[in-house]
Amino acid sequence: MDIRFEKTSCPKEKPESSTLGFGKFFTDHMFMMDYSREEGWHDARIIPFGPLQIHPACTALHYGSEIFEGLKAYRRADGKVQLFRPIENIRRMNNSAERLCLPQIPEDLALEVLTTFVKTEQDWTPTANGTSLYLRPFMFGNDETLGVHAVHHATFVIIASPVGSYYKEGINPVKIMIESEDVRAVRGGTGYAKCGGNYAASNRAGERAEKKGYSQVLWLDGVERKYIEEVGAMNVMFKIAGKIVTPMLSGSILPGITRKSCIEVLKKEGYEVEERLLSIDELDAAMKDGTLEEAWGCGTAAVVSPIGELCYKDVKYTVNEGKIGAVTQKLYDTLTGIQWGKIEDSFGWTYQID
Ligand code: PLP
Ligand code: COI
Numbered sequence: 001m002d003i004r005f006e007k008t009s010c011p012k013e014k015p016e017s018s019t020l021g022f023g024k025f026f027t028d029h030m031f032m033m034d035y036s037r038e039e040g041w042h043d044a045r046i047i048p049f050g051p052l053q054i055h056p057a058c059t060a061l062h063y064g065s066e067i068f069e070g071l072k073a074y075r076r077a078d079g080k081v082q083l084f085r086p087i088e089n090i091r092r093m094n095n096s097a098e099r100l101c102l103p104q105i106p107e108d109l110a111l112e113v114l115t116t117f118v119k120t121e122q123d124w125t126p127t128a129n130g131t132s133l134y135l136r137p138f139m140f141g142n143d144e145t146l147g148v149h150a151v152h153h154a155t156f157v158i159i160a161s162p163v164g165s166y167y168k169e170g171i172n173p174v175k176i177m178i179e180s181e182d183v184r185a186v187r188g189g190t191g192y193a194k195c196g197g198n199y200a201a202s203n204r205a206g207e208r209a210e211k212k213g214y215s216q217v218l219w220l221d222g223v224e225r226k227y228i229e230e231v232g233a234m235n236v237m238f239k240i241a242g243k244i245v246t247p248m249l250s251g252s253i254l255p256g257i258t259r260k261s262c263i264e265v266l267k268k269e270g271y272e273v274e275e276r277l278l279s280i281d282e283l284d285a286a287m288k289d290g291t292l293e294e295a296w297g298c299g300t301a302a303v304v305s306p307i308g309e310l311c312y313k314d315v316k317y318t319v320n321e322g323k324i325g326a327v328t329q330k331l332y333d334t335l336t337g338i339q340w341g342k343i344e345d346s347f348g349w350t351y352q353i354d
Pocket of ligand 1 (some may be wrong): 147231255
């Protein structure tokens, strides 16, 4: 597809790496293309980063027809820039689109526009340790009518943001509160899709947790409030009595690409990994009898993030004396090693730009 390029007339100063944080700065350009049932995807363009003009009746604003993805471009030591498993993000985006009745983007087209955009903005990929260029593709329905129906017009956008660590704690353990009132998603709903509405529904519990000094909440299932699901912005894994246990993909949690990668790394390292239902009672017992050896979250933004404290119904449990455990550290080192090109990518997960 032809991609029109309109270069910015006022390039921005790049931020100092120590000030990056997460999602505060944006690059000079953004990618956009439009969809209509008659024309399909058209008018692909890379244009100066700036506000979008949308109709006040836009479907996304009223009925939440919005999906997004998150992946990163990493600067290797040799200066080249690479992506991590981008095809997985593209496939998940199309699954999310299917759930929300948004249009599919053919995989080769999605990869083409993504890599063309990253090439344009690659100078923004920071070099400092642990930093990267976070890519946020998103799609929204923008029919200009208040009728509720599958969308006929949509817009796909990619923006990019140089980032440091997601949590202020960095690689240090975070504190997570187990939520026993609100639920995030139910089977048959949109939990497995990466859509904005899931996050909007999470905010109330997230706020409550933050006020109590916790980074995020750990969700229980929406029907029985009995089974562990995932954390606000990451999947979750536990080491219980020597085995790795992670909630199975039941339809209500996001099929994380970091989760999938962690499982593949762990299996290669010879660990037994159980993807299954894990009840809060089982976890509670393991916290009490000391068989919960490690807990961590995993996600693109969060990378591999050790959990040092879990709080359930106001009872606090310290995990591994509040320190990062050996498996968590190994996973962090392996994944970040592959992502930043510091160790050999024996899985074939990296995708070099140029
Ligand atoms: N779960 C939720 C709710 C998330 O927002 C994310 C982040 O994308 C993840 C899990 C981890 O997914 P991934 O590893 O693909 O980034
Ligand atoms: C990601 O890790 O890419 C996410 O989308 C998490 C988030 C910041 C909501």
